[in-house]
Amino acid sequence: KRHKFWETQPVGQFKDIGDTSLPEGPIEPPTTLSEVKQEPYNLPNLYEWISCDIDSEEMCTEVYDLLTHNYVEDDETMFRFNYSKEFLRWALRPPGYYKSWHIGVRVRSSKKLVAFITGVPARIRVRDNVVTMAEINFLCVHKKLRSKRLAPVMIKEVTRRVHLENIWQAAYTAGVVLPTPISTCQYWHRTLNPKKLIDVGFSRLGARMTMSRTIKLYRLPDSTSTPGFRKMELHDVPAVARLLRNYLNQFEVAPDLDENDVEHWLLPTENVVDSYVVESPGSHKITDFSSFYSLPSSILGNQNYSILKAAYSFYNVATKTPLLQLMNDVLIVAKQKDYDVFNALDIMQNESFLKELKFGPGDGKLHYYLYNYRLRNALKPMELGLVLL
Ligand SMILES: CCCCCCCCCCCCCC(=O)CSCCNC(=O)CCNC(=O)[C@H](O)C(C)(C)COP(=O)(O)OP(=O)(O)OC[C@H]1O[C@@H](n2cnc3c(N)ncnc32)[C@H](O)[C@@H]1OP(=O)(O)O
Numbered sequence: 001k002r003h004k005f006w007e008t009q010p011v012g013q014f015k016d017i018g019d020t021s022l023p024e025g026p027i028e029p030p031t032t033l034s035e036v037k038q039e040p041y042n043l044p045n046l047y048e049w050i051s052c053d054i055d056s057e058e059m060c061t062e063v064y065d066l067l068t069h070n071y072v073e074d075d076e077t078m079f080r081f082n083y084s085k086e087f088l089r090w091a092l093r094p095p096g097y098y099k100s101w102h103i104g105v106r107v108r109s110s111k112k113l114v115a116f117i118t119g120v121p122a123r124i125r126v127r128d129n130v131v132t133m134a135e136i137n138f139l140c141v142h143k144k145l146r147s148k149r150l151a152p153v154m155i156k157e158v159t160r161r162v163h164l165e166n167i168w169q170a171a172y173t174a175g176v177v178l179p180t181p182i183s184t185c186q187y188w189h190r191t192l193n194p195k196k197l198i199d200v201g202f203s204r205l206g207a208r209m210t211m212s213r214t215i216k217l218y219r220l221p222d223s224t225s226t227p228g229f230r231k232m233e234l235h236d237v238p239a240v241a242r243l244l245r246n247y248l249n250q251f252e253v254a255p256d257l258d259e260n261d262v263e264h265w266l267l268p269t270e271n272v273v274d275s276y277v278v279e280s281p282g283s284h285k286i287t288d289f290s291s292f293y294s295l296p297s298s299i300l301g302n303q304n305y306s307i308l309k310a311a312y313s314f315y316n317v318a319t320k321t322p323l324l325q326l327m328n329d330v331l332i333v334a335k336q337k338d339y340d341v342f343n344a345l346d347i348m349q350n351e352s353f354l355k356e357l358k359f360g361p362g363d364g365k366l367h368y369y370l371y372n373y374r375l376r377n378a379l380k381p382m383e384l385g386l387v388l389l
């Protein structure tokens with residue numbers, strides 16, 4: 001398959017797979033800031049660039065509306081991601097973020113927002129090297145402007161703006177295969193509301209299974225079982241940061257999160273991210289941690305339902321409580337909060353609980369990518385300690 005754009009980029013190329021003579025690490029050296037293109041890339045005349053101020057209610061609504069109608073759909077066009085406005089504000093304003101990396105394209109005449117791409121800064125450890133990167137996300141071109149090679153221009157423009165901040169690497173995920181994945185992961189789904197998932201056509205009644213038998217199969221207790229299991233609070237940040245930093249050390253690629261990062265990414269935010277700790281009743285020590293984020297989806301073409309309430313496993317650390325028990329408690333909480341499904345990737349140590357907690361494998365894959373950083377070999381999912389939103 002020809003990749004006319006990606007073959008011009010400093011990314012692992014398919015032709016280089018297996019070439020162990022190529023060194024691991026940056027593919028191109030940084031340039032001086034004066035060598036970075038100072039002016040934006042050219043768009044077709046009808047369009048103009050806009051840096052989106054996500055703090056502005058009006059601008060945030062325009063971004064939300066573009067994504068709600070034009071962002072990622074599954075292959076069967078059963079669902080389309082429906083990131084909420086408060087989720088977008090959370091995802092796009094981590095410590096050290098740049099408004100200039102929230103890039104929109106408007107129609108000059110109507111001022112209609114028709115495309116979007118974002119970056120946020122993150123310190124990512126790759127094996128033994130911590131690299132400041134841009135995490136790229138929310139690449140979206142309006143359905144009516146597809147297949148016009150707008151995406152490469154969006155990607156070159158965000159690359160240019162990242163370079164202006166003296167950052168030369170990026171991390172991103174996609175459901176499509178591009179040159180060249182550093183790892184390919186699988187989604188797993190734990191049904192919480194079987195009736196709804198069957199009604200929308202995602203799940204089917206198993207052979208020799210009645211609806212009531214199916215409901216019983218996925219039923220969860222009304223309350224959690226781990227003593228000391230509670231919502232994370234601000235004063236837990238130092239302990240959670242210690243726990244998480246230590247846990248993530250075992251993975252080949254993982255975020256290097258300090259206390260500011262932990263406060264932003266993991267402190268509970270209503271309808272955006274939920275996080276729980278296990279505080280040992282005696283010692284008051286934080287021994288375990290679990291978190292999930294809330295990413296609803298529009299249900300396309302169903303008479304009875306319009307929104308799927310989905311929770312996505314985020315970061316989990318079990319040092320005392322068995323991970324299986326910790327995750328079962330988190331499923332119980334997600335069900336209490338009326339989620340329809342709890343999703344998880346087969347990364348980190350997730351494989352150890354997926355089957356036992358009745359997750360089923362999805363048919364979608366998620367490919368992880370690094371920009372301008374070569375890994376000699378692809379990673380197994382369990383070597384990945386990075387979750388992108
Ligand atoms: C140092 C800093 C560096 C920062 C930058 C790092 C890199 C960041 C990279 C971005 C990471 C984003 C991560 C992220 O947001 C999470 S993945 C979600 C991407 N968004 C969607 O799927 C939303 C629905 N689809 C669309 O809006 C359009 O189909 C998009 C805009 C996806 C493509 O628009 P289009 O109208 O359908 O297509 P053309 O404009 O005609 O362009 C065709 C070219 O685009 C390549 N393409 C297609 N999908 C891609 C994807 N998901 N990543 C990268 N490239 C993608 C494709 O291979 C081809 O190139 P090739 O000819 O070489 O094969």
Ligand SMILES: CCOC(=O)c1cnc2ccc(OC)cc2c1SCCC#N
Nearest residue numbers: 072073074079080081187189297310343
């Ligand atoms: C019921 C299980 O499927 C999903 O939760 C879901 C929801 N919305 C989507 C929107 C776009 C989409 O495009 C790939 C997939 C989904 C999926 S499956 C993959 C995500 C997970 N887990």
